[in-house]
Amino acid sequence: MVNLPRNQVVNFSEIPTMQLDSYDRQYVAVINQQKEREVWVNCECRGKYDTDSYKYRLVDADDGGDCYFRVKVNLDKHKYHSLSVNGEA
Template sequence: MNFKLYSDSTYTFTIHEQSPNYEKTEKFDGFCRLTNDTIYFTPFQFKPVNSQKAVLKNNFIEFVEAKFPLKLKIRKPIMPSVSDSLASKSYALFMYDSKHYNYFPQSVKPYDLTQQELAEVDRQLRNYFERNKAKLEKPIDSYCKQVTAVLNVSQEKEVYIACHCKGRDTNKDFEYEMMIHFRDGGSCHLGVKVNLTKHTYSEVFVNGDA
Protein backbone atom coordinates (compact mmCIF):
# COMPACT_ATOMS: atom_id res chain seq x y z
CA MET A 1 0.00 0.00 0.00
CA ASN A 2 1.26 3.45 -0.90
CA PHE A 3 -0.31 6.74 0.26
CA LYS A 4 0.98 10.02 -1.17
CA LEU A 5 -0.08 13.46 0.07
CA TYR A 6 0.61 16.44 -2.21
CA SER A 7 1.02 20.17 -1.56
CA ASP A 8 -2.06 20.99 -3.67
CA SER A 9 -4.29 19.17 -1.12
CA THR A 10 -4.71 16.06 -3.25
CA TYR A 11 -3.71 12.49 -2.46
CA THR A 12 -3.28 9.14 -4.16
CA PHE A 13 -3.53 5.72 -2.55
CA THR A 14 -2.40 2.59 -4.35
CA ILE A 15 -2.98 -1.03 -3.35
CA HIS A 16 -1.09 -3.79 -5.11
CA GLU A 17 -1.97 -7.44 -4.52
CA GLN A 18 0.02 -10.30 -5.96
CA SER A 19 -0.03 -14.08 -5.65
CA PRO A 20 1.32 -16.91 -7.85
CA ASN A 21 -1.73 -16.81 -10.14
CA TYR A 22 -3.21 -13.37 -9.44
CA GLU A 23 -2.17 -9.73 -9.60
CA LYS A 24 -4.26 -6.62 -9.06
CA THR A 25 -3.57 -2.90 -8.63
CA GLU A 26 -6.15 -0.37 -7.42
CA LYS A 27 -5.61 3.38 -7.31
CA PHE A 28 -7.70 5.92 -5.38
CA ASP A 29 -7.37 9.69 -5.44
CA GLY A 30 -9.14 12.63 -3.86
CA PHE A 31 -8.83 15.82 -1.85
CA CYS A 32 -7.83 16.39 1.75
CA ARG A 33 -6.41 19.02 4.07
CA LEU A 34 -3.75 18.67 6.73
CA THR A 35 -4.42 20.57 9.98
CA ASN A 36 -1.84 20.09 12.72
CA ASP A 37 -1.70 16.30 13.19
CA THR A 38 -4.95 15.43 11.37
CA ILE A 39 -5.78 14.76 7.72
CA TYR A 40 -9.38 15.60 6.80
CA PHE A 41 -10.77 13.99 3.65
CA THR A 42 -13.20 16.34 1.92
CA PRO A 43 -15.64 16.59 0.24
CA PHE A 44 -15.58 12.78 0.02
CA GLN A 45 -14.38 10.26 2.57
CA PHE A 46 -11.31 8.07 2.09
CA LYS A 47 -13.06 5.31 0.17
CA PRO A 48 -10.82 2.26 0.88
CA VAL A 49 -11.88 2.29 4.56
CA ASN A 50 -14.79 4.79 4.49
CA SER A 51 -13.00 7.21 6.82
CA GLN A 52 -13.33 11.00 6.95
CA LYS A 53 -10.08 11.67 8.78
CA ALA A 54 -6.74 10.20 9.80
CA VAL A 55 -4.33 11.08 12.60
CA LEU A 56 -0.55 11.39 12.29
CA LYS A 57 1.29 10.04 15.31
CA ASN A 58 4.42 8.06 16.07
CA ASN A 59 5.41 8.07 12.39
CA PHE A 60 2.15 6.42 11.31
CA ILE A 61 -1.07 7.53 9.64
CA GLU A 62 -3.99 5.96 11.52
CA PHE A 63 -7.48 6.19 10.03
CA VAL A 64 -10.31 7.12 12.41
CA GLU A 65 -13.76 5.48 12.57
CA ALA A 66 -12.88 3.29 9.61
CA LYS A 67 -14.74 0.17 8.49
CA PHE A 68 -11.61 -1.77 9.48
CA PRO A 69 -8.43 -0.67 11.31
CA LEU A 70 -5.73 0.71 9.02
CA LYS A 71 -2.30 2.14 9.84
CA LEU A 72 0.28 3.25 7.28
CA LYS A 73 3.92 3.93 8.09
CA ILE A 74 5.21 7.37 7.14
CA ARG A 75 8.28 7.00 4.91
CA LYS A 76 8.99 10.71 4.47
CA PRO A 77 8.35 12.61 7.73
CA ILE A 78 5.47 15.08 7.71
CA MET A 79 5.93 15.94 11.38
CA PRO A 80 8.89 15.83 13.80
CA SER A 81 10.15 12.28 14.31
CA VAL A 82 9.68 10.39 17.56
CA SER A 83 12.16 7.69 16.62
CA ASP A 84 13.81 7.91 20.03
CA SER A 85 10.54 7.40 21.90
CA LEU A 86 9.20 4.23 23.51
CA ALA A 87 6.68 4.01 20.68
CA SER A 88 9.47 2.95 18.34
CA LYS A 89 11.06 0.44 20.74
CA SER A 90 8.86 -2.67 20.73
CA TYR A 91 5.70 -0.63 21.45
CA ALA A 92 2.97 0.05 18.89
CA LEU A 93 0.11 2.44 19.68
CA PHE A 94 -3.44 1.96 18.39
CA MET A 95 -6.49 4.19 18.65
CA TYR A 96 -9.27 2.36 20.46
CA ASP A 97 -12.40 1.69 18.43
CA SER A 98 -15.17 -0.35 20.07
CA LYS A 99 -16.35 -1.47 16.61
CA HIS A 100 -13.17 -3.49 16.22
CA TYR A 101 -11.92 -4.19 19.77
CA ASN A 102 -13.65 -5.48 22.90
CA TYR A 103 -11.01 -4.95 25.57
CA PHE A 104 -13.18 -2.38 27.40
CA PRO A 105 -16.92 -1.69 27.92
CA GLN A 106 -18.79 0.20 25.19
CA SER A 107 -19.01 3.25 27.46
CA VAL A 108 -15.31 4.16 27.16
CA LYS A 109 -13.83 6.86 24.93
CA PRO A 110 -10.53 6.63 23.01
CA TYR A 111 -7.56 8.35 24.62
CA ASP A 112 -4.25 9.42 23.08
CA LEU A 113 -1.28 8.64 25.36
CA THR A 114 1.55 11.10 25.84
CA GLN A 115 5.14 9.87 25.87
CA GLN A 116 5.23 10.45 29.63
CA GLU A 117 2.15 8.27 30.08
CA LEU A 118 3.61 5.59 27.83
CA ALA A 119 6.70 5.61 30.05
CA GLU A 120 4.40 4.99 33.05
CA VAL A 121 2.78 2.10 31.16
CA ASP A 122 6.25 0.68 30.57
CA ARG A 123 7.10 0.97 34.28
CA GLN A 124 3.89 -0.77 35.35
CA LEU A 125 4.38 -3.52 32.77
CA ARG A 126 7.95 -4.07 33.95
CA ASN A 127 6.64 -4.37 37.52
CA TYR A 128 4.18 -7.00 36.34
CA PHE A 129 6.91 -8.99 34.57
CA GLU A 130 9.24 -8.78 37.57
CA ARG A 131 6.59 -10.08 39.98
CA ASN A 132 5.51 -12.87 37.62
CA LYS A 133 8.82 -13.89 36.04
CA ALA A 134 8.54 -17.51 37.19
CA LYS A 135 5.22 -17.89 35.37
CA LEU A 136 6.10 -15.87 32.28
CA GLU A 137 9.48 -17.52 31.61
CA LYS A 138 10.59 -14.79 29.16
CA PRO A 139 11.80 -11.25 30.04
CA ILE A 140 9.80 -8.21 28.96
CA ASP A 141 12.21 -7.25 26.18
CA SER A 142 11.46 -10.57 24.45
CA TYR A 143 7.97 -9.25 23.62
CA CYS A 144 6.44 -6.83 21.15
CA LYS A 145 3.84 -4.72 22.92
CA GLN A 146 0.63 -3.37 21.38
CA VAL A 147 -1.07 -0.59 23.33
CA THR A 148 -4.51 1.01 23.19
CA ALA A 149 -5.88 3.51 25.72
CA VAL A 150 -9.28 4.82 26.83
CA LEU A 151 -11.06 7.07 29.31
CA ASN A 152 -13.62 5.12 31.33
CA VAL A 153 -16.89 6.52 32.71
CA SER A 154 -15.03 7.69 35.83
CA GLN A 155 -12.60 9.62 33.60
CA GLU A 156 -9.79 7.25 34.56
CA LYS A 157 -7.13 6.49 31.98
CA GLU A 158 -6.99 2.77 31.25
CA VAL A 159 -4.58 0.98 28.94
CA TYR A 160 -4.66 -2.48 27.42
CA ILE A 161 -1.31 -4.03 26.47
CA ALA A 162 -1.18 -7.11 24.24
CA CYS A 163 2.23 -8.79 24.48
CA HIS A 164 3.53 -11.23 21.86
CA CYS A 165 6.89 -12.98 21.74
CA LYS A 166 9.19 -11.47 19.15
CA GLY A 167 9.57 -13.48 15.97
CA ARG A 168 9.70 -13.07 12.21
CA ASP A 169 5.95 -12.61 11.72
CA THR A 170 5.41 -10.65 14.93
CA ASN A 171 8.21 -8.19 14.21
CA LYS A 172 6.81 -7.59 10.73
CA ASP A 173 3.16 -7.04 11.62
CA PHE A 174 2.88 -5.79 15.20
CA GLU A 175 3.05 -2.08 14.27
CA TYR A 176 0.18 -2.27 11.80
CA GLU A 177 -2.70 -4.20 13.38
CA MET A 178 -3.73 -5.54 16.76
CA MET A 179 -2.99 -9.25 16.70
CA ILE A 180 -5.44 -11.92 17.75
CA HIS A 181 -4.61 -13.90 20.87
CA PHE A 182 -3.91 -17.56 20.32
CA ARG A 183 -5.22 -20.42 22.42
CA ASP A 184 -1.78 -21.93 22.83
CA GLY A 185 1.84 -20.81 22.83
CA GLY A 186 2.11 -20.52 26.61
CA SER A 187 3.26 -17.18 27.94
CA CYS A 188 4.24 -16.03 24.44
CA HIS A 189 0.84 -14.30 24.31
CA LEU A 190 -0.57 -12.35 27.23
CA GLY A 191 -2.69 -9.31 28.02
CA VAL A 192 -2.31 -6.78 30.82
CA LYS A 193 -4.41 -3.75 31.78
CA VAL A 194 -2.92 -0.67 33.42
CA ASN A 195 -4.94 2.02 35.19
CA LEU A 196 -2.80 5.14 34.77
CA THR A 197 -4.98 7.17 37.11
CA LYS A 198 -4.61 4.70 39.98
CA HIS A 199 -1.09 3.56 38.98
CA THR A 200 -2.13 -0.10 39.12
CA TYR A 201 -2.10 -3.07 36.77
CA SER A 202 -4.15 -6.24 36.41
CA GLU A 203 -3.60 -9.39 34.40
CA VAL A 204 -6.17 -10.10 31.70
CA PHE A 205 -4.85 -13.50 30.67
CA VAL A 206 -1.78 -15.59 29.93
CA ASN A 207 -2.36 -18.19 27.22
CA GLY A 208 -2.10 -21.84 28.14
CA ASP A 209 0.34 -24.28 26.62
CA ALA A 210 -0.57 -26.09 23.41
Protein backbone atom coordinates in the same frame (compact mmCIF):
# COMPACT_ATOMS: atom_id res chain seq x y z
CA MET B 1 -6.37 -18.31 28.36
CA VAL B 2 -5.66 -18.32 32.10
CA ASN B 3 -7.23 -15.58 34.21
CA LEU B 4 -6.16 -15.15 37.81
CA PRO B 5 -8.91 -14.56 40.38
CA ARG B 6 -9.04 -10.93 41.50
CA ASN B 7 -8.05 -11.48 45.13
CA GLN B 8 -5.42 -14.17 44.60
CA VAL B 9 -2.14 -13.49 46.42
CA VAL B 10 0.84 -14.02 44.12
CA ASN B 11 4.27 -14.89 45.51
CA PHE B 12 6.53 -13.34 42.87
CA SER B 13 9.63 -15.07 44.27
CA GLU B 14 8.17 -18.39 43.03
CA ILE B 15 7.38 -17.11 39.53
CA PRO B 16 10.04 -17.17 36.81
CA THR B 17 10.87 -13.75 35.44
CA MET B 18 10.12 -12.72 31.89
CA GLN B 19 12.62 -10.96 29.65
CA LEU B 20 10.39 -8.20 28.30
CA ASP B 21 12.96 -7.18 25.69
CA SER B 22 12.30 -10.51 23.95
CA TYR B 23 8.65 -9.53 23.30
CA ASP B 24 7.10 -7.29 20.68
CA ARG B 25 4.82 -4.99 22.65
CA GLN B 26 1.72 -3.10 21.64
CA TYR B 27 0.45 -0.21 23.76
CA VAL B 28 -3.05 1.19 23.29
CA ALA B 29 -4.08 4.28 25.28
CA VAL B 30 -7.81 4.48 26.08
CA ILE B 31 -10.28 6.27 28.31
CA ASN B 32 -12.42 3.63 30.05
CA GLN B 33 -16.14 3.89 30.87
CA GLN B 34 -15.33 5.53 34.22
CA LYS B 35 -13.37 8.24 32.33
CA GLU B 36 -10.05 6.91 33.70
CA ARG B 37 -6.88 6.69 31.63
CA GLU B 38 -5.74 3.15 30.81
CA VAL B 39 -3.06 1.53 28.71
CA TRP B 40 -3.75 -1.88 27.22
CA VAL B 41 -0.54 -3.86 26.74
CA ASN B 42 -0.33 -6.85 24.37
CA CYS B 43 2.92 -8.84 24.22
CA GLU B 44 4.04 -11.61 21.88
CA CYS B 45 7.38 -13.37 21.46
CA ARG B 46 9.62 -11.47 19.08
CA GLY B 47 10.00 -13.29 15.77
CA LYS B 48 7.45 -16.03 16.43
CA TYR B 49 4.53 -14.35 14.64
CA ASP B 50 4.02 -11.79 11.88
CA THR B 51 6.34 -9.09 13.17
CA ASP B 52 4.53 -6.14 11.59
CA SER B 53 0.92 -7.07 12.42
CA TYR B 54 1.02 -5.34 15.80
CA LYS B 55 1.70 -2.02 14.05
CA TYR B 56 -1.61 -2.04 12.16
CA ARG B 57 -4.18 -3.93 14.23
CA LEU B 58 -4.94 -5.01 17.77
CA VAL B 59 -3.06 -8.20 18.49
CA ASP B 60 -5.09 -11.15 19.76
CA ALA B 61 -4.24 -14.83 19.99
CA ASP B 62 -6.20 -17.93 20.97
CA ASP B 63 -3.16 -19.94 22.05
CA GLY B 64 0.56 -19.34 22.26
CA GLY B 65 1.41 -20.13 25.87
CA ASP B 66 3.80 -17.65 27.42
CA CYS B 67 4.53 -16.28 23.93
CA TYR B 68 1.39 -14.18 24.27
CA PHE B 69 0.07 -12.26 27.25
CA ARG B 70 -1.84 -9.06 27.91
CA VAL B 71 -2.63 -6.70 30.74
CA LYS B 72 -4.53 -3.44 31.28
CA VAL B 73 -2.93 -0.70 33.38
CA ASN B 74 -5.09 1.98 35.01
CA LEU B 75 -2.92 5.10 35.14
CA ASP B 76 -5.28 7.00 37.42
CA LYS B 77 -5.58 4.26 40.05
CA HIS B 78 -1.96 3.04 39.67
CA LYS B 79 -3.25 -0.54 39.36
CA TYR B 80 -3.32 -3.24 36.73
CA HIS B 81 -6.10 -5.68 35.88
CA SER B 82 -7.13 -8.25 33.28
CA LEU B 83 -3.71 -9.93 33.25
CA SER B 84 -3.92 -13.07 31.15
CA VAL B 85 -1.36 -15.48 29.74
CA ASN B 86 -2.53 -17.73 26.94
CA GLY B 87 -2.42 -21.50 27.22
CA GLU B 88 -1.06 -24.08 24.77
CA ALA B 89 -3.47 -25.72 22.30
